[in-house]
Amino acid sequence: MSHDARRYFSLPSPFPMKRGGELHGARVAFETWGALSDARDNALLILTGLSPSAHAASNEQDPSPGWWEAMIGPGKAIDTDRWFVICVNSLGSDKGSTCPASIDPATGEPYRLSFPELALEDVANAAHAAVSSLGIEQLACLVGCSMGGMSALAYMLLHPGSVRTHISVDTAPQAQPFAIAIRSLQREAIRLDPQWNNGRYDDAHYPETGMSIARKLGVITYRSAMEWNGRFARIRLDAEQRDDDVPFGFEFQVESYLEGHAQRFVRTFDPNSYLYLSRASDWFDISEYGEGSIQAGLKRIRVEQALVIGVSTDILFPLEQQEQIAEGLEAAGAAVEFVALDSPQGHDAFLVDIENYSRAIGGFLGRL
Numbered sequence: 001m002s003h004d005a006r007r008y009f010s011l012p013s014p015f016p017m018k019r020g021g022e023l024h025g026a027r028v029a030f031e032t033w034g035a036l037s038d039a040r041d042n043a044l045l046i047l048t049g050l051s052p053s054a055h056a057a058s059n060e061q062d063p064s065p066g067w068w069e070a071m072i073g074p075g076k077a078i079d080t081d082r083w084f085v086i087c088v089n090s091l092g093s094d095k096g097s098t099c100p101a102s103i104d105p106a107t108g109e110p111y112r113l114s115f116p117e118l119a120l121e122d123v124a125n126a127a128h129a130a131v132s133s134l135g136i137e138q139l140a141c142l143v144g145c146s147m148g149g150m151s152a153l154a155y156m157l158l159h160p161g162s163v164r165t166h167i168s169v170d171t172a173p174q175a176q177p178f179a180i181a182i183r184s185l186q187r188e189a190i191r192l193d194p195q196w197n198n199g200r201y202d203d204a205h206y207p208e209t210g211m212s213i214a215r216k217l218g219v220i221t222y223r224s225a226m227e228w229n230g231r232f233a234r235i236r237l238d239a240e241q242r243d244d245d246v247p248f249g250f251e252f253q254v255e256s257y258l259e260g261h262a263q264r265f266v267r268t269f270d271p272n273s274y275l276y277l278s279r280a281s282d283w284f285d286i287s288e289y290g291e292g293s294i295q296a297g298l299k300r301i302r303v304e305q306a307l308v309i310g311v312s313t314d315i316l317f318p319l320e321q322q323e324q325i326a327e328g329l330e331a332a333g334a335a336v337e338f339v340a341l342d343s344p345q346g347h348d349a350f351l352v353d354i355e356n357y358s359r360a361i362g363g364f365l366g367r368l
Contacts, residue, residue: 005031005061006054006096009130021116025105028126029089029096030054031062033072034080036134044078044141044365045131046087047123047148047155050277051269053095056087068145070354077362083140090151091126092118092276100199100272113199118276120147120284124154128162138164141365145169145350146317147277150284153325156301157289165368166306166329167361169350170314172321173294173328174285179316182221183278186214190271199272207271212262214274219261224313224346228254298328307364309339309357314347337364 006029014022031054036043046056048067057072057080058065072078072085089097092115100115107114131139142163144152149171156163172179193210195201232254241256243249250256290296306329310322319340326338339360343349350357 005059007031008096009133011091011098011126011129015126015129017116018119018121019117023098023116026091026098026102026126028091028098028130030130031056031059031087033057033059033085034083036084036136040136041138041140042082042084043131043134043136043139044083044085044143045127045139046078046085047127047142047144047151048087048090049146049148050090050274050281051093051265052089053093054087054089056085067351071358071361077358078143078365079362083365086131086134088127088130090123090148090277092123092273092280094270094273097126099270100276101270112272115272115276118280120151120280121154121158123151123280124158127151128155128159131162138162140368141165141167143167143169143361144171146171146347147281149317150281150286153286153298153301154284156303157286157297160300160302164304166301166303166334167364168306168308168322168325169357169361170310170317170322170347171325172317173298173324174287174321175282176318176321179221180282182217182316183282186217187275187278189213189217190275196271201271206267208266211266211269211271211274212259215262215265216258219258221316222346222348224315224344226313227344227346230344232257294324295328295331298325299332301329301332301334303329303332303334305335305337305364305368307337307339307360309341309350309360311341311343311346311349311353313342313344314349316347 008027011026013024015026016022052067056066056068074081089095091097092099094101100111104111142152149168190196190210193207195205196207235253286297287294308322308326310319312319326336330336341356343353345352
């Protein structure tokens with residue numbers, strides 16, 4: 001797989017972290033599409049969910065499809081004929097950015113659990129530093145999806161004036177107890193795998209089972225019960241698909257579907273990086289910036305216009321949390337459009353229900 005499209009920005013050294021500690025010689029990976037205008041006023045930054053890389057769409061250097069391929073490109077909702085699109089891989093993610101699997105220059109060994117505690121504010125600051133390095137003082141638009149939506153709120157709070165408009169996709173101003181509970185179980189599954197070994201695993205001793213269960217829990221919550229019913233009902237596996245020698249083995253199609261998802265994921269993501277980013281999502285709380293009030297925190301964000309999209313079937317980032325973001329940005333003086341979709345796909349709808357998301361996002365950007 002060609003990674004020629006991936007570029008790297010070296011962060012200022014030392015790079016201080018919100019919760020203490022600092023990184024030396026750190027970097028973030030990013031990719032770009034389209035061309036920056038002479039006035040440098042057409043930049044659109046995308047901040048991603050927990051697991052994606054910076055490869056949001058194909059480009060000349062890397063023709064493989066990106067994670068938001070149907071959304072980004074010439075004539076698409078995020079039109080690269082008009083916008084200079086940047087996607088930054090989160091600090092702490094193993095998709096090219098400095099993360100717990102990276103080598104600590106002080107020791108010559110991987111950081112593992114000696115990596116400083118990671119907050120989404122650090123993700124935001126690293127992305128802002130990368131954008132600034134491209135000579136962009138103000139983004140025309142900042143797009144944040146899922147975890148990236150929380151990072152985007154931090155970006156706008158910590159760097160006032162650096163964003164003109166904002167698109168908030170399936171995210172929240174703080175994690176609700178349900179989301180924290182699920183992520184806590186995902187982390188526990190990884191930590192309880194003997195191969196995890198307090199973060200000291202290698203390719204030969206990799207916490208496969210823990211990562212597999214963590215991924216299955218994720219997939220279950222990224223979709224909705226409505227969709228599981230529609231796709232699988234109670235359909236059982238054919239005899240040849242079952243392993244009847246395994247006690248309590250898989251019997252239903254939905255079990256086998258989850259297993260396939262998990263197997264495709266496990267070795268593609270560093271378990272320690274997963275733990276760090278997952279916890280950062282739990283920690284994020286915009287009310288820290290508003291003396292304990294979400295609305296007061298949001299009111300400190302200054303953008304001209306915003307589009308907030310949510311899905312009624314999202315159980316991880318429920319619609320009422322996206323309503324809070326819309327109300328808060330409006331109270332802060334932004335012209336806000338709030339779009340509530342009924343996509344059956346739940347939290348993952350922004351990756352799947354391209355027709356409805358394209359209409360909302362393309363419509364909003366077209367009016368700018």
